[in-house]
Amino acid sequence: MADGRYLGACHRLGPITAEHGRRGVTVHVLLDFVYVAEHLWSAAHALCTAGSTEAEGWEAGRLIAILSGDAARAAIRARSCGARVRAARNPGEQLQPRTG
Structure with a gap:
């Protein structure tokens, strides 16, 4: 890196x-792929209907990106998706930028 x-x-x-x-x-x-997959699965269930094909596809897309050597972009996209969902669920809430 x-x-x-x-x-x-x-x-x-x-x-x-x-x-x-x-x-x-x-x-x-080294990246602990199983650990990452578990976190992505949790995120998929938070962002999509738990156990849905949409959640499976969301997670699979990020895992494929990671395995293809694009872990940084997969993480950025996952964070961005989470921010959009939070904004949609709480329209009056002002999102704070991530630090660290």
């Missing part, structure tokens, strides 16, 4: 990045 596009636990990856730079070695960060 030499391009610096980290989503998620940035505070955990910072020391790794600093250390591999200092030592001049290449580090590969």
